[in-house]
Amino acid sequence: MEDAGAALDSRTLSNKIVAISAGEAHTLALTGEGDVYAWGRGTLGRLGTGSEEDSLFPVRIHVRDRNRRVKFVEVAAGAYHSLALADDGSVWAWGHNTYGQLGLNGEHALVPRLIYQFFELGSPGAFTDESETSSRTPLKVSSIKAGGMMSLAIDNVGALWIWGNCPQQSSSSEGGFSLVSSFIPIPVWNFHGHTVVKVACGNEHVVALVSAGETYKGSDLICYSWGNNNHGQLGLGDTDSRLQPEIIEKFSQGSPWEVYAVACGAFHTALLALDNRSSDTTTSVCWTFGLGDNGQLGLGTTRNALLPKPVEGLLQNVFLISVDCGLFHTSVVSSAGDVWSWGMEKGLGLCPDARFTGTDAGDALSPLLIRCNGPYGPKFPGTVQVACGAAHTVLVANDGYKLWSWGRGRSGVLGNGRTTDCYAPSIALWPPLIEDFEEGGLDHVDGVKNNQGKGPARIKEMEKRLSMATEETRLLRSKLSMMEKYASLLHGSIFGKPFEEQDMPTFLLQNSGTFDIAKEWESMLESSDRDRLTRLELFYRNLLTGVKDKLLKKRIQEMVKECLDT
Template identity: 55%
Template sequence: MEDQAAAAIPISEDLSRKIISIAAGEAHTIVLTGDGCVYSWGRGMFGRLGTGKESDELVPVRVEFEFSGQVAGDRARIVGIAAGAYHSLAVSDDGSVWSWGYNIYGQLGFDGENSLAPYLIKSFFEQEGSSSSLNDSGRETRSDLKVCTVKAGSMMSLAIDSVGGLWMWGNVPPQDSGPEPPVSFTGIPIPFPIPEFHGRTVLKVACGDEHVVALVGPSGIHKDNSYDDSVLYSWGNNHRGQLGLGDRERRAIPQIVETFNQDSGLTVYDIACGAHHTALLTCKKENPKGPSNCWTFGFGENGQLGHGSTKSSSIPEPVSELPEHTYLVSVDCGLFHTSVVSSNGYVWSWGMERGLGLCPDVNFTEVEAGDDSVPRKISGGSRFRDPVQVSCGAAHTVLVANGGYKLWSWGRGRNGVLGSGDVSDHYVPTLVFWPNELKSEKEEVVPDDEKSASTEEMKRLESKLMVMERYASILHGSIFGKPFNEEEDIPYSLRVSGYFDMGKEWGEMLESADKSQLMRLQAFYEDMIGRVKDKVLQRRIQEIMKDCLQSSAPRH
């Protein structure tokens, strides 16, 4: 694992700008900031953005949470978020669970119409019949419980409570008292606990269209503890082998994925589900921060398993083409693609249409079309400083880097899902318009009129800087085929002295460029010069025509 200390840069700890979590749905994205606020953008249909309307948003907008009868100035402080295909979830620091968007299967936690704004799921732990199942194993009483984590699949919602209990609602496999109950997915609008995990601690959970995987530890383990003693379970539909159990039979109750049992010597520490495939990260138990592997199983027709073929697999297999001696910090699955990010800042993707998740009918202009069945470094191997998390939607990918202060996106851009201010597809990472507003709280007392003027001026400057940064990235990507990566791409003379010696830096840049960069630069330069010549010629023609018209005009 590479040492990143030298690459680190000091960043002001402004929690209102720091992104601590992201979640991508079918065509929308939501983020959570350090001060407990939620922002969303992308497609607004069904109210999945939580803005109170169904219009699309091309840049991040704030999602408002309101309690009935709340004191003025109070607000919910959100600590967790999740995105399903067309709905979203959030949990606040007091354990309240909020939902909004599409509700055909009751995935919002109530039986009713879609919700365009956050809806507070009332009496989460007061469902009939939930008390005895919780107390049988000596767990905390119902009044002491609160939700700590939320997760969403296609049309399904899940939550983990403060003692590790797992709850589900929406399009889920119903619990049956029979020894081998049939799997028959149906809409259940009321959250219910999973009895098989009573007395155990669910550490993480993920779900796809109709399958669920959960990482479960023994009783008493806390979420910030080691995953060494945890076991991986899966259940639900299995027609593509997405449960990793070696067959394609459906399971109504959780089953242990034997590849990662306690005798395997492997620790699973991150899990993700696509529509019909599953991905997870493991490391060796004796070296939890050492090199790690990505394993995949399930549907593979579009190369989303990364095994070098389009075959499906019902048995977990490692993605062998990823580099050795690398620690992977995050994995996520889109509809038909998979992405991982390493601790040293590199992103790999594989699956449908170049691993971007793009549909086969997309109009590729500069990128070779076709699915990638092996990992491909995104943007030619650009490095992203201090990566935090990668998240995949149906056909787009979002990355949080720079310790939470930078947000990148790429893939399908329709409906503004990339947050770049337009609806264009982007084949390389593009900066999201973030933050979309500047919050500045000062220690000293400032008169309201001065504070307002100062805030407005800072917002204006922040907006200008954001636009300049975006266009610098676009220009840099056009010339070098990779996004602008901040400090290492800023000319040395400008970094150390504030003076830019263009001639010297131009020469050094040409010396350090490889053949492909030089060819790309030549094409860019020739195109630019050609356009300038065209404009000069057009202006010259206009001047000649003007002179001719003036000379031929009748004189009096």
Template identity: 60%
Template sequence: MADSAAPQTADLSRRVVSIAAGEAHTLALTGDGRVYSWGRGMFGRLGTGSEQDEPFPVPVKFEPSGDQPPIKLVGIAAGAYHSLALADDGSVWCWGYNVCILLKISCLLVIVIRSIKAGGMMSLAIDNVGGLWIWGNCPQESSNSNSSSEGGFSLVSSFAPVPVWDLQGGQRVVKVACGNEHVVACVSVGGETTNSKGGGGEEQDLVCYSWGNNNHGQLGLGDRVSRVHPQVVQTSAVYEVSCGAFHTALLSHRTRVSGDDGTNISVCWTFGLGDNGQLGHGTTQSVSSPEPVKDLPNQMYLVSVDCGLFHTSVVSSSGDVWSWGMEKGLGLCPDATFTGTDAGDAALPLPISKFHNPVQVACGAAHTVLVADGGYRLWSWGRGRSGVLGTGNTADSYAPSIVLWPPLSEQNIGDQDGSSKNTDDERLSAAMDEMKLLQSKYTAMEQYAGMLHGLIFGEPFREHEIATSSSWQNPGGGLDVARQWEEMLESADRGKLMKLERLYKGMLGGVKDKLLKKRIQEIVKEINHH
């Protein structure tokens, strides 16, 4: 069980306020305006100045020009192979795409960027007047009459931000998301009334527009015709949106009536590609109109939703996390390997665990990261290659694992400009050596646990089968082996019980033989002594 008490600290440098996940890298933004990255370094997506993989969170160094003050970041976003950061002065910083240095995008107009988003090969920004800007691989009307795309749709490379003129004039874009080739924007029209959010504060009910490639129905418009201009998605009371590669998820308020605890009730709607169960509808069929994920609990409020390449995750205000899609909702794709029988795709929501005070969930191509404990702890699971889970190794994780946070190199560091020298290279090296020692001890304990598990249960130990149910926890917080043994015997068929009987008869016979040999040795020793 991944629940834990929140740390007693108000240190903004250790509090994560936002996370973003790309194809195989992760970004984290702290309360004091710094950005950290880890995972695959190819194309310079980590912003460290190299293409080296990083198994632990490392700081992204932003270098202001001239005598400008240090930069404070207020937003982050991750595409497949690139990253974005938004500074408090409205400037957008970008890195990746085989460029290992930071680039700065400044608008020449008298506007300030307030929000950023990325997905696939495109980037988006919302300005202070609600205007939407887009660059990268942008869905646009094709000027090529021979285009094979329906409706004249094509992807056009734009090397500078361009405005989306269709969403101008009285429509303020509040939130936006994009997949590989489609965009969904949530707009507020004419200052509609607001609805209280589950965790407090105000959240507007928004109207969704979508456009781009629609070959799997990911636009939610009831057909599979691609669009070059935004069209309204027939949903209401939407307050959150996320896009996978070829599917979309929306969160909306169920009704205006609050639950017993004074919070609103949520509905998660999904549409688009369903081949791997990423829609959570219980099938692998694709759908072109929003349909609710019915197997989620009725009386709950969802605080976050995110879509990976072929999986989806949601988090409730009470701390429950559900995932569905490829490989048991873990998103382990496209070449996941398992020991034994593959888990299979999850066509319905699967509970992952319960967390204390969750903040946000982010899904990469094949991994998931969760911010919990009000921002002071990070958990991750899924495919671990390139160190994308931030746990220090590259092993896949079938259950939530704790991310090394705060980073070793930052636990005693002062200002970003290096004014504090409490942490030096020797201290970091010693900490890394300690981590290696702990890792070796963990490996030895894992092998020992495997041996004991085999002796007790008569089958190999598999980490992803560890129970997370609170009913299997003993009062001390550990796993209740006796309870697990009892339930295993109860659920075992006749063949398995006979196999266990033979196993323990053999073990008992071995013990009796050893006892007899020991007794004979003692008698011989006693006779010789006399």
């Protein structure tokens, strides 16, 4: 039994997803064993597989440092780049690097590259004067975040670093707001003496949760924001941009609202908070502000919100465990398995599509409940986290062992082996066929792809087989749908009501493969009540009458034809 338990634990860690992050058109997943998987659009190397080819299903990213397997503990996806944090505090990056968001002074990276810049920096929280460089302690990162064209990191003493396309003051901007490119991580000195606990960023704005005192005590977080504010995405009551962090008054020190999660879309922000005044510590509220053109704020209107406002329309007395923002949509998840989305095109994030007509068309200005189809529904069991890309949404549920996705499907961003859009949750291909990838030789040693393997060819072969299986499944579903319609029509005409699962004859529910139709017919008659037998008799009489009439008409037609021929 102990051996079986050990095997189960190993399987659990390798197949269990503990975190996900979505970029513009790609998704990253982290397993309990510290492996990173990626899928979706491969342009600019954002998948880290060594090529720019798309992947229709999760592919494991192999990273070795000095022939040592790197174990990751966190992932973050920007618009076109990716970050991963290793258990030793090192940060790896790959993908788009035009603005230095990889922390590298160079071109785009097709495979994960170690950010050496952090080795040359000391934590700003470890000394009291910027000139006291001799007392700096080695910097180790404890958390990462990416958004748009920028990257952020929180080190092990709670200091915040930012690089890429950052909101900074430049000599050419005459003191006004601007975005400055930097491949060297820059410390945010405003929070010196405090602990940055969480951070999120959009295209050009940043929101951070920072301790009121020097250390975080569990319920003393203050919410700051800075950057571009042309749509009110900073939640400060105006549209003036900020180069320096400012406190969002609604979530300042002494506020009854305790913020515990934050997410940024391109031009809007969403927060999850608890009301300290309430005795119910399990009920949370989602607050949104910023751009509202497509209903991404969930406030029932398309107007912008310059100050945080609570989202109505969610179930009462629920604890929200995860929130994320796409380009123009937002999603939240409750601990009970409820999932809501709102924003562009029914909360899917898709651009208006000709296939949406009538009541199906239009943006969702208020939260729409997303239902889980199949045997799991309508709630998603064991919800873990939701992630929103530009126009797709990915949900980790079943305690980390299943992935659902919906929205835009181009480039395989949904991870279900297809490139078509999904307007309802579909199950992604998880866990992946690990042995197929291992045998393919897609190893990377010190960031160099091993081209001796047969990985690309094997992946293409798998994609071909998967495409054939998908087409076969589509045809079978089409046939099944036609048979269901025929059975329902026949059943309704006989018994006067639609066909339901409990009406299925018992012999079809057995696995014998054969049955005696006469015996089963007799059994059905024996089990039927008086009303059902009456309807059956009437149908049988009408059927016989109709058949006799048709036979008579056919015979008359034949006689007339014979006469005409002669």
